Amino acid sequence: RVAYVNGQYVPHSHAAVHVEDRGYQFSDGVYEVCEVWRGQIVDMTAHLDRLDRSLSELQIASPMSRAALVQVMKEVISLNRVKNGLIYMQVSRGVAPRDHYFPPAGTLPSVVMTAKSVPAGKMDKVAEQGVGVITVEENRWDRVDIKTVGLLPNVLAKQKAKEAGAREAWFVDKNGLITEGGSTNAWIILKNGTLVTRPATHGILKGITRAGVLKLAEMKGFSVEERGFSLEEAKSAQEAFLTSASGLVMPVVKINETILGDGRPGPIVQDLRKSFHEASELIKLE
Ligand code: PMP
Incomplete structure (x- = not known):
């Protein structure tokens, strides 16, 4: 495997940044994860727009032109022979x-990028069964709309989920409403078929997959409410799911100890998963 590190393509096993990199010392950095599907980058423009926004919110200079960044994306995909998988930047x-103060003007931002293959169908197998989620108290800062590498609360929450036999942890805010998962946006589907997801304010990351599902739901004529929902409402929902670039539309069949419906992925979530790429921007690599 090959990684991109500050202008060079190096063996993945030797890819390293300096010990005084501010990403390492202060979590003073941002990231993106994009899906590669059938040799295409999914929703690249939206990911790069969000990267620009995260950088500008933190006053980090743009490290290179968009054209150059796209070139590096294509190069890491090609060098790693990825047909289906993920890009991390x-x-x-x-x-x-x-x-703590910002470094002197002229300090160059560090840029790293990796790409890895994910066997086609790997996540489909997980999705066939559906996953469980647990709930944890929201303990992150109030600007989680910025995609920073400061993910310690997310790491702890997801580890707790894993130890409880679940896949994701949903954060519950002080008003008793679910914000999002440790690395996914949260959705429920009411008994009347309405999709509900929290509005994209500063309290959640504005997921690119979330935006894709909003578009897809509209194309399919589903009704959608962007509003907060409580754990109680989620437990009485017909279906529920998670969205992220790495898991796409992932059915939730269990919330804490409560089994949803008959404990299997429901028809609406399966439909959304199957047709997800219909609503995506697909960038050919060649
Ligand atoms: N929320 C959080 C906290 C995340 O880390 C992610 C994935 N990076 C998402 C939501 C989903 O965002 P996307 O659909 O853009 O992958």
């Missing part, structure tokens, strides 16, 4: 002697 404020 991270931009930090760069390398400077440790000091």
Whole structure:
């Protein structure tokens, strides 16, 4: 495998950044994960737009032109022979002697990128069964709309889920409403077929897959409500699911100890999963 590190393509096993990289010392950086599907980058423009926004919210300089970034994406995919898989890119404020203040002007942001293959159908197998979620108290900062690498609360929440035999943890805010998962957006489907997901304010990451499902739901004529929902409402929902670039539309069949419906992925979520790429922007690699 090959990774991109600050202008060079290097063996993945040797790919490293400096010990005084601000991403490493302060989580002072942002990232994106994009799906590669059948040799195409899915929703690339939306991911790069969100990267630009995250950078600008943190006043990190844009590390390179968009055209150059796209070139690097295509190169890491091709060097790693990825047909189906994921691209990871991270931009930090760069390398400077440790000091909380921003480094001197002219400090170059660090850019790293990797790509890996995910066997086609791997996530489909998970989706066939559906997954469980647990709920945890929302304990993240109030700007989780910025996609920073500061993911410690997410790491702890997801590990707790894993230890409980679940796949995801849903954060519950102080008003008793679910915000999102540790690495996914959260959705429920009411008994009347209405899809419900929290509005994209500063309290959640505005998922690209979430946007795709909103578009798809509209194409299919489903009704959608963008509003908060409680754990109680979720437990009495007909279906539920998670969205993310890495898992796409992932059915939820269990919330804490409550089994949803008959404990199997329902028809609406299966339909959305099957037709998800119909509502995506697909960028050919050649
Ligand atoms: N919320 C959080 C906290 C995430 O980390 C992610 C995935 N990066 C998402 C939602 C889903 O976003 P996307 O659909 O853009 O992958």
